[in-house]
Amino acid sequence: MSSPLASVIAASVSDAARATGLPIATVTAISSTTASLSVSLSGGTLTGLRWIKSGYTPTVGDLVVLVRTQEGWIVLGTLSASLTSGTVSYGTAAVLASPGWGGLLAEDYWTWALTTDSLPAGQGRRTVLDTIDEVHAGVWVLPVAAAVPSGGTVTAAKLRLTRWTPNAEESQSYPEADMVTPRVYLHAYTALPTAAPTWTSTVWAPGSLTVGQSASWDLPSAWLTALLAGTATGVGVYSATRTDWTRMTARVDLTYSTAA
Amino acid sequence: MTDTTEDPVAPTEATTEVPTDPAAILRSLGYDPDAIRSLVITPTTVIAISADYSEPRVTPEEATA
Numbered sequence: 001m002s003s004p005l006a007s008v009i010a011a012s013v014s015d016a017a018r019a020t021g022l023p024i025a026t027v028t029a030i031s032s033t034t035a036s037l038s039v040s041l042s043g044g045t046l047t048g049l050r051w052i053k054s055g056y057t058p059t060v061g062d063l064v065v066l067v068r069t070q071e072g073w074i075v076l077g078t079l080s081a082s083l084t085s086g087t088v089s090y091g092t093a094a095v096l097a098s099p100g101w102g103g104l105l106a107e108d109y110w111t112w113a114l115t116t117d118s119l120p121a122g123q124g125r126r127t128v129l130d131t132i133d134e135v136h137a138g139v140w141v142l143p144v145a146a147a148v149p150s151g152g153t154v155t156a157a158k159l160r161l162t163r164w165t166p167n168a169e170e171s172q173s174y175p176e177a178d179m180v181t182p183r184v185y186l187h188a189y190t191a192l193p194t195a196a197p198t199w200t201s202t203v204w205a206p207g208s209l210t211v212g213q214s215a216s217w218d219l220p221s222a223w224l225t226a227l228l229a230g231t232a233t234g235v236g237v238y239s240a241t242r243t244d245w246t247r248m249t250a251r252v253d254l255t256y257s258t259a260a
Numbered sequence: 261m262t263d264t265t266e267d268p269v270a271p272t273e274a275t276t277e278v279p280t281d282p283a284a285i286l287r288s289l290g291y292d293p294d295a296i297r298s299l300v301i302t303p304t305t306v307i308a309i310s311a312d313y314s315e316p317r318v319t320p321e322e323a324t325a
Contacts, residue, residue, distance in 0.1 A: 153307070155312070206316055220315060228307050256307075
């Protein structure tokens with residue numbers, strides 16, 4: 001009668017076999033007295049495994065292919081050197097704006113400057129000193145490609161926007177709507193803009209934010225492709241509508257896999 | 261008796277079989293063709309986008325004037 005642990009391991013091996021065809025394990029020990037192997041794989045360790053003798057001399061550390069028989073698991077053989085990368089590792093990265101620029105149109109000309117934590121990029125229209133209409137835009141340079149190792153596979157990329165919380169005086173002077181929808185674009189800026197922003201995409205309105213709220217949305221794969229290829233360098237926000245007025249910060253959260 | 265020196269054999273370049281089938285190319289780069297949806301190659305990097313990459317529910321729309 002098999003032990004509960006052995007049953008769990010057997011179930012895990014069976015799952016691996018169903019998922020990949022035949023499970024791959026690593027030889028952890030060789031018993032010269034019983035001429036059998038111990039192997040490790042996802043889910044635990046199997047011991048007492050026989051191997052097919054022809055042409056294979058087991059070595060600790062070998063990646064081996066297992067097959068299930070009526071008598072239990074058997075080692076078919078080891079993988080060639082070029083196939084030893086049988087495992088995958090996963091990584092995450094937060095791509096921060098480096099740098100970000102905020103711009104505003106007032107009295108027919110654009111003024112741009114670096115954004116800061118206390119002065120994030122804005123979108124929308126507001127009136128200053130009761131007379132001057134301002135239209136705001138922001139661009140953030142997001143070095144996405146540099147965050148993923150060459151040879152990697154991006155499994156998820158999320159744009160995270162955080163709506164800034166203005167102080168009481170600013171809230172009174174420049175009132176914001178309770179819910180504001182970010183109007184997001186893709187851009188190819190590598191230096192401080194000097195004029196009206198130009199975009200390399202159409203507008204994306206992924207959802208709405210309340211004051212101080214952060215939210216993440218899956219980045220369109222076409223945008224991710226452009227960022228990885230370098231045909232785009234980041235995202236921006238822009239609107240000329242008064243009810244869209246707010247300020248935000250942006251980043252991209254990546255998850256990727258690489259062959260170990 | 262005449263001198264029968266053989267003509268020298270012209271050196272031949274070693275040939276390397278370069279895959280042209282897209283799936284074979286992807287495999288040669290270390291990717292499983294069924295596991296990726298696209299591949300971005302630049303002079304310095306090769307990065308794939310996973311086949312199960314999740315698209316946003318709201319996609320970019322045509323900009324309105």
